[in-house]
Amino acid sequence: MLKHHIDQFAHIEITCGLFLDELQKIWDEVGEPEGDRDTVLLEIEQKCLEVYRRKVDAAKHCRAQLQQEIAVSEAELADIRSAMGEQSPHRDRKAGGSLKKELDTIVSQLEDIRKQKIERKNQFAEVLHQIRNISNEFWGDSEGNLYKAILAETDLSVRRLEELRKQLLKLQNQKSNRLKEVSDHLNTLNSLCLVLGMDLRHIAGEIHPSFNDSKGTKDVSNQTIENLAAAVQNLKEVKIQRMQRLQNLASALLEMWHLMDTPTEDQLMFLNITSKIAASEPEITDPNLLSVNLLNNVEAEVSRLEQLKLSKMKELVMKKKVELEQICSQMHIVTEAVNAMEYSVEALESGAVDPMYLLEQIELQIARVKEEALSRKEILEKVEKWLVACQEESWLEEYNRDENRYNGGRGAHLTLKRAEKARALVNKIPAMVEVLTSKTKAWEEQRGNKFLYDGGRLLSMLEQHSILRQEKEQDMQRQKDQKRVHGQRIAEQEALYGSKPSPSKSGKKASGTPREVATNRKFSLGGAMLPNPKPDKSASRLHPSKKGDFLNQKSSLSHQQHSGFAALPPEFF
Structure with a gap:
C-alpha cells in the first residue's frame, strides 16, 4: 500500500515536471521575462498548496468525524452491553488500521447488539x-407501576430477566393456588347451597360475575377471595343454625312418636329427618335437607303432633x-306414688298440671319400680314357693279331715299321690322360711329399707308364721299327751271292769293298719295352717295380689282351727 502511494507521488512529480x-x-519561445515567469510559478505553487491544504483539511475533518x-458507537455499544449485563471486550487498535474499517466493525457489532437488545x-x-396482568388480578392497577422503570432500559441483564421470570413463576403458582382456593370455595358454596336449598348462581354472581361464566377465567383478587370466604363462613353458620333447629325438631318428633305410639308407616315420611338427630355438621349432605320449606314442613308436623x-x-x-x-x-309393691297419681289425673283434667311433667313423673316411678323389682326377684320367687307350700299344707289338712278319703273311688289314687307330694313339700316349709328370712335380712341390710310385701313387712309375716307354727306344734303335742293319758285311763278301767265293746260302725272306721294311723297323724300337722283349702291342683296358684291378704289372714284363721283339734276323732292323731 505504501509503495503504491510512493509510486503515485512520483508519477505526480514527473507529470508536474513535464508540464x-x-x-x-x-516561455523561451515567447520570450517571457524572468520576473513574470517567477510570478506565474509562485502563483502555481500557491494554488497547489491551497488545493493540498483544502484536501488535508477535508481529510482531517473526515478523520475527526470518523473518530x-x-x-x-463505542459508547452506545458499551451502554447496551452494560444494560444487558455483558462486559465490554478490550479492543486493541492495530497500527495502520483505518478508521472506516474500525467504524464498520463497531457498527456491525452495534447492529448485532441492538437486535439482541430488542429481543x-x-x-x-x-x-x-x-x-x-397477574398483579392486576391480585391487587388491581395500583401495583402496575412497580415495573415501569425496568422498561426504561435501565437493567436488561439476564440476571434481572431470570429474577423477573422467577417472580412470574411465583405469581403463576400463587395464581394457581388462588384458582384452587376459589374452586374449593365455590365447591363448598355449591354443597352448602345444595343442602340449604339456595341458588348458587345468585350467591356466586353477587360476589363476582365471572363465577357464573363456566368457560371464562375466574376472578382471583384479594377482595373476591375474602368475599368468597365470608360467604362460605356465613352459609356454614346458617347450616349450623338450621341443623340445630332440625335436630331439635327431630327430637320433638321422636318424643311425640314415643308418647303416642305412632305407627312405623307414619314415621317413614320423616325418617330422613330423625336419622340425623345425632349427626355432625359434615355428615349432613343430603340435598335440601336444611331448606326452609323442609324445616317449615317438619315444624308444622311437630305442631300438629303437639x-x-x-x-x-x-x-x-x-x-x-x-x-x-x-x-x-306383680312385684307386691305398694307405693304412695300410685295413690298420688289419681290426684294428678284429676289435676290433669282441670289443667292444673303440665301433662309432660306428669308423664315424666310416672315414667320415673316406673323406672324406679323396675329397678327395685330386679333386686326383689329372687326373694319373690322364694315367697311364691313358700306360699305354694302353705297352700298345699292347707289342702293336706282339709284332706286329713275328710272321713271318706280312704274310700276307693274314681281318682282316689291321684289324690293319694298328691297327698304324698304335699306332705313332702310341707316338711320343707321350715327350711324355706329360714332361707327366706336370711335373704330378706340381707336385702334390707344392703338397701337400708324394709322389704314390704303388699304393704306389710315380709320379716314380720315370716316371724308370725314361725310363731303360729310353734303354737300349732305345741297344741298337737298337748293333744297327743291328752290322748296318751286318756288311753291309760281307759286301760286302767278295762283292767278293773272289763273291756267295752265298740259299736260296729265306729269300729269299722277306726280299723286300719298302724301305718295308716301314722300317715293320718302326719297329715294332721299342716291342717291348722291355711284357710279355705281347695281339693284341686289349681288351688295351689293364687293371684299375686291376693297373696298378701292370704298371709294376713293366717293368724286369725289358725287360732280358729286350733280350737278344733280336740273335736277331731281319735284316728286323726
Whole structure:
C-alpha cells in the first residue's frame, strides 16, 4: 500500500515536471521575462498548496468525524452491553488500521447488539406484561407501576430477566393456588347451597360475575377471595343454625312418636329427618335437607303432633298409670306414688298440671319400680314357693279331715299321690322360711329399707308364721299327751271292769293298719295352717295380689282351727 502511494507521488512529480518543462519551452519561445515567469510559478505553487491544504483539511475533518462516530458507537455499544449485563471486550487498535474499517466493525457489532437488545426487551416486555396482568388480578392497577422503570432500559441483564421470570413463576403458582382456593370455595358454596336449598348462581354472581361464566377465567383478587370466604363462613353458620333447629325438631318428633305410639308407616315420611338427630355438621349432605320449606314442613308436623298430644295426654297418663299399677301388683309393691297419681289425673283434667311433667313423673316411678323389682326377684320367687307350700299344707289338712278319703273311688289314687307330694313339700316349709328370712335380712341390710310385701313387712309375716307354727306344734303335742293319758285311763278301767265293746260302725272306721294311723297323724300337722283349702291342683296358684291378704289372714284363721283339734276323732292323731 505504501509503495503504491510512493509510486503515485512520483508519477505526480514527473507529470508536474513535464508540464513545467513544456511551460519553460513555451516561455523561451515567447520570450517571457524572468520576473513574470517567477510570478506565474509562485502563483502555481500557491494554488497547489491551497488545493493540498483544502484536501488535508477535508481529510482531517473526515478523520475527526470518523473518530467521533467510532466514539459514539463505542459508547452506545458499551451502554447496551452494560444494560444487558455483558462486559465490554478490550479492543486493541492495530497500527495502520483505518478508521472506516474500525467504524464498520463497531457498527456491525452495534447492529448485532441492538437486535439482541430488542429481543431482550421483548422478553422483558412479555414477562412484565404477564406479571402486570397477574398483579392486576391480585391487587388491581395500583401495583402496575412497580415495573415501569425496568422498561426504561435501565437493567436488561439476564440476571434481572431470570429474577423477573422467577417472580412470574411465583405469581403463576400463587395464581394457581388462588384458582384452587376459589374452586374449593365455590365447591363448598355449591354443597352448602345444595343442602340449604339456595341458588348458587345468585350467591356466586353477587360476589363476582365471572363465577357464573363456566368457560371464562375466574376472578382471583384479594377482595373476591375474602368475599368468597365470608360467604362460605356465613352459609356454614346458617347450616349450623338450621341443623340445630332440625335436630331439635327431630327430637320433638321422636318424643311425640314415643308418647303416642305412632305407627312405623307414619314415621317413614320423616325418617330422613330423625336419622340425623345425632349427626355432625359434615355428615349432613343430603340435598335440601336444611331448606326452609323442609324445616317449615317438619315444624308444622311437630305442631300438629303437639295438638294431637294434648288430646291424647289423658289416655297416655292413664295407660302409664295402669302399667305402674300392674308392675307394683306383680312385684307386691305398694307405693304412695300410685295413690298420688289419681290426684294428678284429676289435676290433669282441670289443667292444673303440665301433662309432660306428669308423664315424666310416672315414667320415673316406673323406672324406679323396675329397678327395685330386679333386686326383689329372687326373694319373690322364694315367697311364691313358700306360699305354694302353705297352700298345699292347707289342702293336706282339709284332706286329713275328710272321713271318706280312704274310700276307693274314681281318682282316689291321684289324690293319694298328691297327698304324698304335699306332705313332702310341707316338711320343707321350715327350711324355706329360714332361707327366706336370711335373704330378706340381707336385702334390707344392703338397701337400708324394709322389704314390704303388699304393704306389710315380709320379716314380720315370716316371724308370725314361725310363731303360729310353734303354737300349732305345741297344741298337737298337748293333744297327743291328752290322748296318751286318756288311753291309760281307759286301760286302767278295762283292767278293773272289763273291756267295752265298740259299736260296729265306729269300729269299722277306726280299723286300719298302724301305718295308716301314722300317715293320718302326719297329715294332721299342716291342717291348722291355711284357710279355705281347695281339693284341686289349681288351688295351689293364687293371684299375686291376693297373696298378701292370704298371709294376713293366717293368724286369725289358725287360732280358729286350733280350737278344733280336740273335736277331731281319735284316728286323726
